[in-house]
Amino acid sequence: MELTELPNIGPVLAENLRKAGIETxxxxxxxxxxxxxxxxxxxxxxxxxxxxxxxxxxxxxGVRKSALSPEKKAELRAFYKNLK
Numbered sequence: 001m002e003l004t005e006l007p008n009i010g011p012v013l014a015e016n017l018r019k020a021g022i023e024t025x026x027x028x029x030x031x032x033x034x035x036x037x038x039x040x041x042x043x044x045x046x047x048x049x050x051x052x053x054x055x056x057x058x059x060x061x062g063v064r065k066s067a068l069s070p071e072k073k074a075e076l077r078a079f080y081k082n083l084k
Contacts, residue, residue: 001025007064008055016052019044025059033057034079041083050080 003014006025020039022028028036033056040048040056051065053076058065068076 003028003059006059007062008058013052013055016040016044016048017056028056029060033060033076050077053080 001024003009003017003022003025004011006028009017017023017028017036017040020036020043022031022036022039031039033053036056037048037053040052045052054065054068054073057072057076058068061068
């Protein structure tokens with residue numbers, strides 16, 4: 001399976017994932033959302049936003065980011081806010 005076959009992963013995010021060393025859906029799930037996002041921020045796109053973070057989590061869970069639970073979205077927002 002290719003990264004772009006996952007929900008939320010288009011060409012730009014797929015390229016950011018590759019630049020961060022993530023080549024497969026399995027690597028994405030194993031690394032975890034927060035680690036992957038930090039790697040993207042440091043290795044591919046220093047301006048990566050909350051939308052990318054939510055997209056990564058949704059992809060790891062196999063759902064559209066809009067289907068993430070309110071609790072999960074709040075957890076992601078809190079993580080993102082603490083980065084600034």
